[in-house]
Amino acid sequence: MVGDVPVNFEMITAAAHRLKEHARRTPLLSSPFLDRIAGRRVFVKAECLQHTGSFKFRGAWSAITALPDTARGVIAFSSGNHAQGVAYAASLKGLPAVIIMPRDAPAIKIANTRALGAEVVLYDRVLEDRDALGAALARERGLELIQPFDHPQVIAGQGSVGLEIAEQARAEGIKDAQVLVCCGGGGLTSGIALALEQTAPQMQVRTVEPEGFDDVAQSLATGQVVENPTRSGLCDAIVTPRPGALTWPVMQRLCGQGLVVSDTEALRAMALAYDRLKLVLEPGGAVALAAAVFRRDEIEGDAVIVTASGGNVDRPVFMDALAEEAADAKR
Amino acid sequence: MVGDVPVNFEMITAAAHRLKEHARRTPLLSSPFLDRIAGRRVFVKAECLQHTGSFKFRGAWSAITALPDTARGVIAFSSGNHAQGVAYAASLKGLPAVIIMPRDAPAIKIANTRALGAEVVLYDRVLEDRDALGAALARERGLELIQPFDHPQVIAGQGSVGLEIAEQARAEGIKDAQVLVCCGGGGLTSGIALALEQTAPQMQVRTVEPEGFDDVAQSLATGQVVENPTRSGLCDAIVTPRPGALTWPVMQRLCGQGLVVSDTEALRAMALAYDRLKLVLEPGGAVALAAAVFRRDEIEGDAVIVTASGGNVDRPVFMDALAEEAADAKR
Numbered sequence: 001m002v003g004d005v006p007v008n009f010e011m012i013t014a015a016a017h018r019l020k021e022h023a024r025r026t027p028l029l030s031s032p033f034l035d036r037i038a039g040r041r042v043f044v045k046a047e048c049l050q051h052t053g054s055f056k057f058r059g060a061w062s063a064i065t066a067l068p069d070t071a072r073g074v075i076a077f078s079s080g081n082h083a084q085g086v087a088y089a090a091s092l093k094g095l096p097a098v099i100i101m102p103r104d105a106p107a108i109k110i111a112n113t114r115a116l117g118a119e120v121v122l123y124d125r126v127l128e129d130r131d132a133l134g135a136a137l138a139r140e141r142g143l144e145l146i147q148p149f150d151h152p153q154v155i156a157g158q159g160s161v162g163l164e165i166a167e168q169a170r171a172e173g174i175k176d177a178q179v180l181v182c183c184g185g186g187g188l189t190s191g192i193a194l195a196l197e198q199t200a201p202q203m204q205v206r207t208v209e210p211e212g213f214d215d216v217a218q219s220l221a222t223g224q225v226v227e228n229p230t231r232s233g234l235c236d237a238i239v240t241p242r243p244g245a246l247t248w249p250v251m252q253r254l255c256g257q258g259l260v261v262s263d264t265e266a267l268r269a270m271a272l273a274y275d276r277l278k279l280v281l282e283p284g285g286a287v288a289l290a291a292a293v294f295r296r297d298e299i300e301g302d303a304v305i306v307t308a309s310g311g312n313v314d315r316p317v318f319m320d321a322l323a324e325e326a327a328d329a330k331r
Numbered sequence: 332m333v334g335d336v337p338v339n340f341e342m343i344t345a346a347a348h349r350l351k352e353h354a355r356r357t358p359l360l361s362s363p364f365l366d367r368i369a370g371r372r373v374f375v376k377a378e379c380l381q382h383t384g385s386f387k388f389r390g391a392w393s394a395i396t397a398l399p400d401t402a403r404g405v406i407a408f409s410s411g412n413h414a415q416g417v418a419y420a421a422s423l424k425g426l427p428a429v430i431i432m433p434r435d436a437p438a439i440k441i442a443n444t445r446a447l448g449a450e451v452v453l454y455d456r457v458l459e460d461r462d463a464l465g466a467a468l469a470r471e472r473g474l475e476l477i478q479p480f481d482h483p484q485v486i487a488g489q490g491s492v493g494l495e496i497a498e499q500a501r502a503e504g505i506k507d508a509q510v511l512v513c514c515g516g517g518g519l520t521s522g523i524a525l526a527l528e529q530t531a532p533q534m535q536v537r538t539v540e541p542e543g544f545d546d547v548a549q550s551l552a553t554g555q556v557v558e559n560p561t562r563s564g565l566c567d568a569i570v571t572p573r574p575g576a577l578t579w580p581v582m583q584r585l586c587g588q589g590l591v592v593s594d595t596e597a598l599r600a601m602a603l604a605y606d607r608l609k610l611v612l613e614p615g616g617a618v619a620l621a622a623a624v625f626r627r628d629e630i631e632g633d634a635v636i637v638t639a640s641g642g643n644v645d646r647p648v649f650m651d652a653l654a655e656e657a658a659d660a661k662r
Contacts, residue, residue, distance in 0.1 A: 024358065024360075026358075027355065027357075027358060029380060032419075032446075032447065033446065046380075048609040049358065049360060049377075049608070049610075053609050088363075115363075115364065115367075116363065271646075274611050274646075277380070278379040278380055278384050278610060278611040278612075279380075279609060279611065280605050280609040280610065280611060281609075311609030315602075315605075315654075318605070318653065319650050319653055322646045322649065322650055323646075
């Protein structure tokens with residue numbers, strides 16, 4: 001930590017070093033069909049191919065490998081991608097992981113998290129206080145809490161995506177591009193922004209959120225933190241009430257105007273990724289591609305880079321996406 | 332050409348050199364869930380992420396870049412992955428491409444091939460002689476025919492997949508493994524087998540075909556070329572009547588016993604690739620993964636490598652696959 005900056009570039013390169021040989025270096029994909037629809041070259045950073053199906057493994061591994069040797073295990077609150085990332089990273093590291101989930105979480109998510117080696121502790125959303133339960137468990141068992149985004153080493157780990165984007169863009173001959181990032185609490189966004197600030201300062205990060213959950217876009221527009229009402233949505237992976245305490249100052253300093261897409265546009269982007277990239281994306285992992293395709297007038301430059309941040313989507317939702325009309329059918 | 336060997340290792344390394352910077356080096360993916368179901372480590376070479384959604388781009392680019400400078404264009408007979416591979420490779424190389432397709436080919440395949448820059452010539456399966464039509468066009472316009480598998484430079488190009496498998500397996504610490512290859516005419520299989528013979532001789536290639544189209548498995552078992560009745564099937568990309576004239580001697584010399592899976596098993600493997608790898612596979616591109624999962628007793632070793640050779644699948648077929656019960660649901 002340098003002064004009041006809780007995450008810096010050196011922490012990102014150190015996290016990337018710890019991730020080497022453990023995280024996948026995901027490919028940067030493209031398709032002439034996407035270029036035509038978007039009106040510029042489109043490059044897709046396929047983090048859905050990361051271990052456990054989302055970028056979250058990076059932050060989890062980064063945080064777990066930065067723990068002191070005295071750590072006896074980790075604990076996290078999540079029923080989604082963060083849970084799977086923490087569970088798998090801890091099991092690879094040989095550390096116990098406790099994941100706290102609401103009792104009404106989908107059975108498949110509970111089963112997957114257990115299968116990745118974690119102990120799942122269920123709580124009742126109405127009758128129990130999640131934070132108190134977690135704090136008691138952490139104290140009893142000496143577990144370290146891994147926050148999903150407001151954790152310096154988690155942000156540093158997600159920043160490794162930015163280092164790879166800079167290198168892969170250079171290899172593709174991309175000099176200048178906006179980088180669209182699927183944005184929930186801002187861990188991935190702020191990590192990538194800090195990495196690109198040093199390695200590709202001509203690139204600008206733009207956040208992409210679903211309609212109704214555009215707390216970051218509104219915060220960026222007004223210059224102060226704006227909250228969404230807390231509720232669930234199709235893009236469940238990135239439905240968060242407000243930008244994080246650590247991530248917001250970074251986003252405010254480094255990001256351009258926030259982009260917003262509809263749920264239907266996210267579904268249509270999923271269908272495009274299916275048709276043109278052979279990738280499975282979840283709705284929250286498809287919003288950046290949706291913005292590249294459906295908000296082309298709000299983007300600048302000859303090329304755009306989008307993060308495809310995750311692919312953990314229930315089959316019925318994916319089938320809904322495939323039932324959408326092909327986005328290029330009318331061209 | 333050395334003696335009567337129409338493809339050799341040097342041609343494969345030369346093709347790989349021409350492909351560098353043009354083809355994607357596709358990732359070798361894995362999932363602890365697949366390992367558990369298969370009873371050994373499973374590594375998936377994701378050629379569905381190749382340009383145009385299948386490995387066919389490699390052979391097409393290899394063949395087109397080996398043409399004499401006097402070539403005025405190329406011609407191919409295909410309504411599938413080979414058509415798209417040839418069309419895109421020719422357009423990148425700035426050469427005209429004519430693709431001959433039956434008039435009743437799916438509209439989306441015709442549209443995709445045209446969108447990739449090729450001229451599509453349609454013929455009537457009943458009234459017209461495809462080969463005569465192609466020969467006349469080739470003569471008139473000075474076009475070179477690119478066969479889908481019985482072409483030395485096409486086989487050499489597909490062999491680049493084998494070079495990458497050898498390198499990526501080494502990086503993963505895999506010393507010994509059977510390599511399961513989705514097999515139609517045998518271009519990919521024989522290319523990979525020739526590449527591995529030199530770079531990873533401890534690895535053995537096994538062909539995988541759909542039930543009812545197991546001409547290669549039967550030919551390998553009997554030692555002489557066996558034919559299937561010509562008809563269509565779910566695994567359309569690899570439904571061929573007999574092994575190729577150039578590919579058969581290579582397969583006979585280098586491949587182990589052929590594996591055969593059912594259409595339902597191919598669909599269930601597609602669902603597994605969706606759940607666990609976030610990849611879109613077509614039925615013919617999923618048979619090798621199906622064999623790893625559903626024929627575990629017919630495979631040897633602690634690790635198995637499977638090719639996921641393509642992902643061009645119509646949405647209704649993919650939705651059928653997602654409607655299959657999860658292969659690990661009973662575990």
